[in-house]
Amino acid sequence: xxxxxxxxxxxxxxxxxxxxxxxxxxxxxxxxxxxxxxxxxxxxxxxxxxxxxxxxxxxxxxxxxxxxxxxxxxxxxxxxxxxxxxxxxxxxxxxxxxxxxxxxxxxxxxxxxxxxxxxxxxxxxxxxxxxxxxxxxxxxxxxxxxxxxxxxxxxxxxxxxxxxxx
Numbered sequence: 338x339x340x341x342x343x344x345x346x347x348x349x350x351x352x353x354x355x356x357x358x359x360x361x362x363x364x365x366x367x368x369x370x371x372x373x374x375x376x377x378x379x380x381x382x383x384x385x386x387x388x389x390x391x392x393x394x395x396x397x398x399x400x401x402x403x404x405x406x407x408x409x410x411x412x413x414x415x416x417x418x419x420x421x422x423x424x425x426x427x428x429x430x431x432x433x434x435x436x437x438x439x440x441x442x443x444x445x446x447x448x449x450x451x452x453x454x455x456x457x458x459x460x461x462x463x464x465x466x467x468x469x470x471x472x473x474x475x476x477x478x479x480x481x482x483x484x485x486x487x488x489x490x491x492x493x494x495x496x497x498x499x500x501x502x503x
Contacts, residue, residue, distance in 0.1 A: 357395075358383045358384070358395075361479070362383075363380065363383075363384075363395075363398050364479070364480075364483065366379055366380040366383075366402075367380060367398060367401065367402070367443075370401075370402055370405045371405055371408065371450070374409045377402050377405050377406050377409065378406070380398060380399070380402040381399060381402045381403065381406065384396075384398055384399035384402065385399070387399065389426065389429045389430045389433055390433065393430040393431075393433040393434050393437060393440060394430070394437055394439055394440060396426060396429070396430040397426075397427055397430040397431070397437075397439070397440045397443050397444075398443065399426065400422075400423045400424070400425075400426035400427035400429075400430060400443075401423065401427060401443050401446070401447050402423070403419050403420075403422050403423030403426065404419065404420050404423035404424060404427070404447055404451075405423075405447075406419045406423075407419035407420040407423070420455065420457075423447075424457060427440075427443065427444055427447070431444060438467075438468065438471045438472075438475060438480070438484075439480060441464045441467050441468060441471075442464075442468060442480075442483075442484050442487070444460055444464055445460075445461065445464040445465060445468060445487075445491075446487060448460060448461050448464070449461065449487075449491050449492075449493060461493050462493075465488070465491075465493060465494060465498070468484055468488065469488070469498060469501065469502075472484055472485065472502070485502050488502055489502055
């Protein structure tokens with residue numbers, strides 16, 4: 338009985354004191370998620386404990402992973418459920434703090450890739466302008482490079498806007 342209690346105590350403590358996932362880890366998983374289902378599932382798993390109020394960026398990554406997960410399920414109702422829950426969660430995360438560049442970038446990446454029939458393209462221009470105006474002030478060089486690379490390949494960014502990124 339003591340062994341069971343001890344094992345349970347160790348397990349609970351390890352869950353309570355688990356380290357927050359690092360941004361580089363999240364970014365790698367997010368980039369892999371559209372082509373690797375396991376990366377998408379891992380992203381959902383490690384971000385499960387985070388809520389919009391206390392960790393809007395973590396919640397934003399989880400929301401995007403939910404939308405990407407819709408790609409991996411067969412049932413159309415499950416696809417729609419994953420996508421709409423992710424869409425609502427991302428909107429909530431951005432409403433908490435709309436000035437987080439990475440959150441706006443996440444929404445841009447999803448809307449950039451979403452099929453047209455889903456009608457999830459409302460914020461493309463707004464986010465593109467926000468990103469173009471914010472990119473020069475970014476101190477996180479990895480994020481800055483990632484955004485520039487993505488914008489250069491986006492069909493929603495004009496040739497003149499792409500020239501500004503050089």
